[in-house]
Amino acid sequence: MSVTQVQRRxxxxxxxKLLALxxxxxxxxxxxxxxxxxxxxxxxxxTFANRLSGRGNSGPARVTPEQAQQAAAQSTQPLVLIDxxxxxxxxxxxxxxxxxxxxxxxxxxRQTVSLENGLARGSRGLGGDLMSASFGNLPxxxxxxxxxxxxxxxxFLDGEDITVRFQFTCEVQVDGPSPVVKGTTAMIETCxxxxxxxVFNNKYAVDGRGRVxxxxxxxxxxxxxxxxxxxxx
Amino acid sequence: xxxxLTATLRGSVAATLAGxxxxxxxxxxxxxxxxxNLYGLPGLIDMPTARVAPDATISTTLGGxxxxxxxxxxxxxxxxxxxxxRYSRISDFSARGAVDGVFYDRSFDLRYQVLQEGDYxxxxxxxxxxxxxxxxxxxxxxxxxxEVLPGLDVTGGIGWGRLGSRNPFAxxxxxxxxxxxxxxxxxxDRWFRGDAAGFGGLSYAVSERLAFSAEYSSDTYAAERxxxxxxxxxxxxxGIDYRLASGGQLSLYHLxxxxxxxxxxxxxxxxxxxxxxxxxxxxVPVAPRAPGAASDLGWVTAGTGxxxxxxxxAMTNDGLVLEGMTLEPRRAVVRLRNPRYGQVPQAIGRTxxxxxxxxxxxxxxxxxxxxxxxxxxxxxxxxxxxxxxxxHRDNAEMLARAxxxxxxxxxxxxxxxxxxxFGWAIAPYAQYSVFxxxxxxRADFGIRAKASYRPTPNLVLSGSLTKRLSGxxxxxxxxxxxxxxxxxxxxxxxxxxxxxxxxxxxLAHYGRVAPNVYSRVTAGxxxxxYAGVSGELLWKPVDSRLALGAEVNYVKPRDFDQMLGLRxxxxxxGTIPDVNxxxxxxxxxxxxxxxxxxxxxxxxxxxxxTVALDREFVNGWRVGAYATVTNTKFEDFGxxxxxxxxxxxxxxGAVSGQPSTERSExxxxxxxxxGGARLNVDGRLYxxxxxxxxxxxxxxxxxxxx
Numbered sequence: 001m002s003v004t005q006v007q008r009r010x011x012x013x014x015x016x017k018l019l020a021l022x023x024x025x026x027x028x029x030x031x032x033x034x035x036x037x038x039x040x041x042x043x044x045x046x047t048f049a050n051r052l053s054g055r056g057n058s059g060p061a062r063v064t065p066e067q068a069q070q071a072a073a074q075s076t077q078p079l080v081l082i083d084x085x086x087x088x089x090x091x092x093x094x095x096x097x098x099x100x101x102x103x104x105x106x107x108x109x110r111q112t113v114s115l116e117n118g119l120a121r122g123s124r125g126l127g128g129d130l131m132s133a134s135f136g137n138l139p140x141x142x143x144x145x146x147x148x149x150x151x152x153x154x155x156f157l158d159g160e161d162i163t164v165r166f167q168f169t170c171e172v173q174v175d176g177p178s179p180v181v182k183g184t185t186a187m188i189e190t191c192x193x194x195x196x197x198x199v200f201n202n203k204y205a206v207d208g209r210g211r212v213x214x215x216x217x218x219x220x221x222x223x224x225x226x227x228x229x230x231x232x233x
Numbered sequence: 234x235x236x237x238l239t240a241t242l243r244g245s246v247a248a249t250l251a252g253x254x255x256x257x258x259x260x261x262x263x264x265x266x267x268x269x270n271l272y273g274l275p276g277l278i279d280m281p282t283a284r285v286a287p288d289a290t291i292s293t294t295l296g297g298x299x300x301x302x303x304x305x306x307x308x309x310x311x312x313x314x315x316x317x318x319r320y321s322r323i324s325d326f327s328a329r330g331a332v333d334g335v336f337y338d339r340s341f342d343l344r345y346q347v348l349q350e351g352d353y354x355x356x357x358x359x360x361x362x363x364x365x366x367x368x369x370x371x372x373x374x375x376x377x378x379x380e381v382l383p384g385l386d387v388t389g390g391i392g393w394g395r396l397g398s399r400n401p402f403a404x405x406x407x408x409x410x411x412x413x414x415x416x417x418x419x420x421x422d423r424w425f426r427g428d429a430a431g432f433g434g435l436s437y438a439v440s441e442r443l444a445f446s447a448e449y450s451s452d453t454y455a456a457e458r459x460x461x462x463x464x465x466x467x468x469x470x471x472g473i474d475y476r477l478a479s480g481g482q483l484s485l486y487h488l489x490x491x492x493x494x495x496x497x498x499x500x501x502x503x504x505x506x507x508x509x510x511x512x513x514x515x516x517v518p519v520a521p522r523a524p525g526a527a528s529d530l531g532w533v534t535a536g537t538g539x540x541x542x543x544x545x546x547a548m549t550n551d552g553l554v555l556e557g558m559t560l561e562p563r564r565a566v567v568r569l570r571n572p573r574y575g576q577v578p579q580a581i582g583r584t585x586x587x588x589x590x591x592x593x594x595x596x597x598x599x600x601x602x603x604x605x606x607x608x609x610x611x612x613x614x615x616x617x618x619x620x621x622x623x624x625h626r627d628n629a630e631m632l633a634r635a636x637x638x639x640x641x642x643x644x645x646x647x648x649x650x651x652x653x654x655f656g657w658a659i660a661p662y663a664q665y666s667v668f669x670x671x672x673x674x675r676a677d678f679g680i681r682a683k684a685s686y687r688p689t690p691n692l693v694l695s696g697s698l699t700k701r702l703s704g705x706x707x708x709x710x711x712x713x714x715x716x717x718x719x720x721x722x723x724x725x726x727x728x729x730x731x732x733x734x735x736x737x738x739x740l741a742h743y744g745r746v747a748p749n750v751y752s753r754v755t756a757g758x759x760x761x762x763y764a765g766v767s768g769e770l771l772w773k774p775v776d777s778r779l780a781l782g783a784e785v786n787y788v789k790p791r792d793f794d795q796m797l798g799l800r801x802x803x804x805x806x807g808t809i810p811d812v813n814x815x816x817x818x819x820x821x822x823x824x825x826x827x828x829x830x831x832x833x834x835x836x837x838x839x840x841x842x843t844v845a846l847d848r849e850f851v852n853g854w855r856v857g858a859y860a861t862v863t864n865t866k867f868e869d870f871g872x873x874x875x876x877x878x879x880x881x882x883x884x885x886g887a888v889s890g891q892p893s894t895e896r897s898e899x900x901x902x903x904x905x906x907x908g909g910a911r912l913n914v915d916g917r918l919y920x921x922x923x924x925x926x927x928x929x930x931x932x933x934x935x936x937x938x939x
Contacts, residue, residue: 034656036683097518102625110514114625121625124515124939127508127890131938132625155627157510159887160503161576161852163628163935222509 063090072231079232080105082113084126086224092231101139117143118204118212118230120219128222131155131163138189141172143210145185148172152191156220167194178205181214191218200225268436268444268474269482269498271296272362272370273305273317274342277434277448278470278486278494280396282388283356283378285346288312289848290502291856291881298486298494300324300462306879306901307342308856310848316858317342318879318901319363320668321370326461328369330670334461337670341365355379362395365419369456372396373425374432388448389433393425398453399468401428417873417903436474444474454489466490503854508890511939516582517547519589521621526594530562533595540592541648547587552892553580556604556690557645564598568644571603574936575853575886575894577924581613582937589620602644603925606743606916607691608751609640610925611775624938632934637927639775641748647690657684662699666706666724668904677704677728681736693916696738696758699731716869717907718807720762720836723793724905727761731795736761741916749774751918760913761795763788763836765811771918776927778821780919785814786912788836810838813912819919821928825849827857836910839863843909851932853884853896861909869908876909878902 068081071092082105083090093105093113102121104114111125117139123129136150152168168191178186184205192199200218207213215228267284270276273294275284286292292307300323307317319340326336340363348357355377363370376390391397394408408427434448448470457463467490475483479499486494537560544567545555557568565588571580581601588599599620601613614636623631660683665676679702685695707729727734739757746752751771758764765788773780790809792798802809815833822828831843841863847855860877867874880900885893923929 030660031658032656034654034685034687036656036658036685097520099519099521099621099624104518106515112515112518114518116625125513127510127512129510129939131510131935132627134626153627157935157939159505159509159852160850161506161510161887161933161936165627 063092068092068229068231075232077232078103078105078230080113080115081229081231083227084219084223084225085227087126115228117210118215118228120217120226123219123223126219126223128156128220130219130223131157135170138170138172142187142204142206142212145174145187145206145210146172147174150189154220168192169194178214181205181207183207184213266290266292266480266500268446268484269294269496271298271301271303271486271494271496272342273303273307273319273498274344274360277388277436277446278472278484279450279452279488280388280432280434280448280470281344281358281360281374281376281390282386282436283346283358283376283390284386285309285313285315285344285356285358286500287502289504289850290500292498292500294496294498296484296494296496296498297322298488299492300326300457308848310856313346315344316879317344319370320673322673323457323461326457328460332670337668337673338367338369339668340367340370350379361424363420364424365417368394368420368423370395371420371423372452376432384438384444386436387433388435389431391429392432392451393427393429394423395455396432396451397428397430398455399430399451401430403429405429417875417877418867442476444476446472446474448472464489464491503850503852503856503887506852506887506890511886511892511936512890513892513939516551516939517586517590519586519620519624521589522594522617527597528595529593530595532593533562544587544591547591548584551583551587553584553587556651557647559645560592560596562595564600565592565596566600566602566643566645568609568647569601569603570605572894574892575884575896575924576892576933576936577603578930578934579892579936579939581615582939585615585620589617600643602640604640604644604690605921605925606693606741607689608743608745608921609642609644610922611640611930612638612643613930614638628935628937631937632931637775637930639748640925641745652687652689654687655685657682659683664704664706666709666905667901669709672705672708675705675709677701677706679704691743693741693743694739695741697736698733699736700733716806717837717839717865718802718809719804720790720809720907721905721910722907723762723804726793727795730793731761734761734795735797736795737915739915743916743918743921746770751922753916753918755914755916758791758797759786759788759915762791763912764791764799765789767912767914769918771922773819773919773922773926778823778928780819780923782817782819782919783814784817784833784917785812786914787812788912807837809836810834813838815911817919819923823928827855829859831911835861835863835908836912837865837907839865839908841865841909843911847880852887853882854887855880855882863909865908871904871906873903873906876903876906 072079078095080093082093091107093107095103096106097104101116102114104112106112114122119139120130120133122132133154135152138150141148150170152170154166156164158164170189170191172189175186175188178184184207187204187206189202202218203216204212205214213230217226219226265287267275271279274281276282286309288309290309294305296303303319303321305317305319307315309315321338323336325334328336342362344358344360346358348354350356357377360374362372372392372394374390374392374396378386378388381387406426408423430451432449432451434446436444436446438444450468450470453465454463458465470486470488472484472486482498484496488494541558548555552573554570556570559566569584574580584601585599597617599615599617602609619634660681662681663676663678667674679700681697681699683697685693687693707725709725735758737758739755739759741755744752749772753769756766759767765786767786769784771780771782789799790802792800813834813836815831817831820828825848827847827849829845834840843859843861845857845859847857849855858879862875878900880898883897885895
C-alpha cells in the first residue's frame with residue numbers, strides 16, 4: 001500500500017529564525033534521561049538544512065495513476081486521492097475514523113483530512129489547516145442533487161494562533177452531466193465572502209446514490225484548491 | 234482498536250521535518266512596509282516621513298555613511314505608536330566617553346501618527362528623536378506625507394533641535410544644552426524648543442521593487458562639524474531603494490554632497506509564524522462510543538493496569554507524559570506533564586482525544602490536571618460526549634463547555650515508577666555583553682553541562698557547570714566610582730576567575746500551599762554571583778487577570794572562582810546586605826498588553842520599584858520595556874541615571890513551525906550597574922503558572938483541536 005504524504009509548506013526564512021539561530025546553537029548537543037537540552041538547535045537546524053540542501057525542491061514522488069489504481073484494488077478501507085496543485089503535492093489518504101457523518105482520512109505521516117459525504121470539514125498537519133467548516137444543509141442539497149443557497153463558515157488559525165472565521169453565502173447549482181466522471185451529475189457551489197469580493201467555486205461530481213465521487217474544493221488561502229477523487233468507498 | 238490507529242499514524246517530528254518543502258507559493262512583497270531611512274525610521278534618506286509600519290512590525294536597520302554608523306531596532310507598538318532604539322558609532326569625534334576618537338551612543342525615539350492619509354489629507358506623524366539620553370541626535374519633528382500620484386510620495390516637515398539647524402524660520406523659546414541628571418532621563422525641557430526649520434523630499438516607486446528619493450535636509454551636523462570631521466557641502470541627499478522579496482530593503486545614498494551611504498533593513502511581524510496553525514502532525518481523531526456502550530460497567534472489576542499502558546502509549550506518541558491517573562466508573566482524572574506544546578490547550582486537547590480512544594465507555598467525565606514541578610496548575614474538566622459531538626465544530630463551542638478550575642488537591646499522585654527522574658545535557662553556550670564603549674560587543678563561548686535529579690515530583694536538585702573555550706568577557710576593564718556596594722560590577726572578575734565555573738547548584742521545592750497559592754523555596758548556589766536561600770509565594774486564581782507575589786532572599790556573595798566558597802559581604806564601597814526581596818503585581822490588561830510592578834529592596838540595599846510593560850502575542854512573542862528607579866541618586870547610579878531596557882521574547886514554536894515550550898529572550902539594557910539590581914534565580918513562579926491559567930488558555934484555545 002503506497003500511502004504517501006502531503007507536502008507541507010513552510011514560510012519564508014525570516015528574521016525571527018535568524019534571531020533564534022543566534023540564541024540557539026548550531027553545534028551538536030547531547031543529553032540523556034529527562035530532556036534538559038534545547039530543541040532549538042535541532043528544530044532550526046533541520047529546517048535550515050532542508051532549505052540549504054534544497055531537498056524540498058524536487059518534492060516527494062507524486063502518486064502515479066497506476067499506483068493509485070493498485071492501491072484501490074488492494075485496499076479494504078475507503079480511499080481518496082487528494083491533490084493540492086498549489087502546493088504541488090498529492091497523496092493517498094485512507095479512512096481511519098468515523099464520527100457521526102464525518103469520516104477522517106490520513107496519510108502515512110500523520111496528516112488528516114475530514115470529509116462529510118466528501119465535503120471538506122477540516123484538515124490537520126498540512127500547514128495552514130482548515131480547522132473546521134460548517135455549511136448548513138449543503139450535504140443534503142448535494143446528496144439530492146438539488147439547487148439552493150447556503151451559508152458557509154470556514155475557520156483557520158492565523159500566524160498568531162488566533163481563530164479567524166470567514167463567512168460566505170453560497171449558491172449551489174446542478175450543472176448537468178459531469179465531464180469529470182462519466183455517469184455522474186456535476187454540481188457547482190459558488191461562494192462569495194461576506195463584505196468582500198472574494199469568490200471561490202467548489203465543484204462536485206455526484207453519483208446516482210448521492211455520493212461525491214470527485215470534487216474540487218477550496219481549503220483556505222494557504223492550501224488553495226484541492227482535487228479529491230474517491231477511489232474506493 | 235486504539236493501537237492499530239497509532240500504528241497507522243506513527244510518525245515522528247523528525248520525519249515530518251524531513252518533508253519540509255520550499256515549494257511555497259512566491260511570497261508577496263511584505264505589504265505596507267514603508268521605506269526606512271538611515272535612522273532606522275520610516276523615512277527618505279536622513280529625514281523622516283509620516284509613514285508607519287503595519288501594527289507589530291519589528292524592524293532592524295543597519296546603515297551609515299562617512300563617520301556615522303547606526304544600528305536601529307524599531308517596534309510598531311500600536312497601529313499609531315512606534316518606538317526605536319538606536320546604537321550609533323561616530324568616528325573622528327571628540328566627546329566625553331569617546332575612545333580613540335570613536336564615540337558610541339545609544340538613543341531612543343518615539344513616533345505617533347496623528348492623522349492617517351485619506352483622499353485629500355496626508356499622513357501626519359509627530360516624532361521625538363533621542364528623547365532619553367545624551368541628546369546628541371536630539372530633535373523633534375512634525376511631518377506630513379501624501380501620495381500625490383501613484384508611486385509618488387511628497388513629504389514635508391518642521392524640525393527642532395538637530396532637525397532645526399539649517400535656515401531656521403522661527404524660534405520657540407530657548408533650548409537648554411545641559412543634560413538632566415546623568416543622561417538617560419527624558420529631555421522634556423528641550424522638546425519643540427529653540428530654532429525650527431523645514432525639511433522635505435520626494436520618493437518615487439518605479440516598480441514594486443525599486444524607488445528613487447531626494448530630500449532637502451534640515452540637519453547641518455553641527456556637532457559633528459565642530460567636534461569632528463564632517464563636511465556639510467550640500468543640503469541635498471539622494472537615494473535608491475531596492476526592496477527584497479522578503480520585504481527587506483537595500484539602499485544606496487549620496488549624502489551631504491560628498492559621501493556615499495548604504496543601508497539595509499529587515500522586518501518581521503510577530504503576528505506571523507513559519508506555518509500558520511503549526512506544521513506539526515495531526516492529532517488522533519476522537520473515537521466516539523457505540524450507542525449504549527456507556528452503560529457497560531463490566532471493566533470496573535477487571536483491573537485498570539492495561540488502561541494506563543495504552544493511554545501512556547497514545548500520549549507518548551504526542552510527546553506528552555501520563556504521570557498519574559485515577560479511574561472511577563463515570564470519571565477519569567489524569568495527571569499530565571507537557572514537555573512539548575507551548576500552547577497548553579493543544580496538550581489538553583491531544584490528551585482528551587487519546588482518552589476517548591482508550592478509556593472504558595462508561596467514563597463520561599475527563600479531568601485533566603497539568604502538573605509542573607509537582608504543582609497541579611489547573612484542572613480542565615471535559616465531558617466525553619461534548620468531545621464526540623464537537624470534534625469538527627468551532628473550537629469556541631468546546632471552550633464554552635470546558636471547565637477550567639483550580640488544580641489545588643485535584644492531581645492524582647504520580648505513579649510510583651515515575652520518580653525519581655534524572656536528566657543531563659551537555660551543550661555549547663554563548664554569553665555576551667554589549668555597549669561597553671571599549672568594545673561594544675563582547676562574548677564568551679564554551680561548553681555547559683547540566684543535570685537534574687528529581688527524587689519526588691516537587692523536589693528538584695539541579696546544577697550547571699561551564700568551561701570557557703574562548704572569549705573576551707573577562708577583558709572588561711571598567712572601574713566605577715560607585716557609591717553602592719559592588720553587587721554586580723565585578724562581573725569581569727567573575728568571568729576571569731570562574732573557569733571552569735559552577736553556575737548553579739540548587740535544591741528547589743515547589744508546592745501548592747493553599748487554593749490559588751503557589752510556593753517555591755530554592756537553596757544553594759543560586760546564580761553566578763550569589764548563594765543562599767530564595768523563597769517565593771504567588772497568589773493567582775485560575776481565572777484571574779491579576780496575580781500577586783512576594784519573594785525574599787537571603788544571600789552571600791560567592792567566591793570569584795565560582796566554586797563552592799563564599800566571600801565576605803564587604804566590598805570596596807560598602808557591605809552587601811544579606812536580605813533582599815520584592816512584592817510583585819502582575820496584570821493582563823486583555824488588549825495584548827501585560828504589566829508587572831515589583832516593589833522592594835534590591836541587591837545593594839537600595840529601595841525602589843521596577844515597572845515593566847510588554848505587548849504579548851498569542852503565539853508567544855513578546856516585546857516590552859522596563860525601568861527600575863530606586864532611592865539611589867542618579868549621580869551615584871552613573872551613566873544612564875537608572876536601569877532600563879527593552880526585551881524581546883521569541884517563541885521557538887512560532888519560528889520553527891513545530892510545537893515547543895521554548896522561548897529565547899533578548900534584552901537590551903543599560904550598562905550593568907549596582908543600583909536596581911536583582912537576584913537571578915531560576916524557576917520564578919508566575920511564568921511557570923500563567924500559561925495553564927485563564928486568560929492565557931482562552932486566548933490560544935484554537936489549538937485545542939489542532
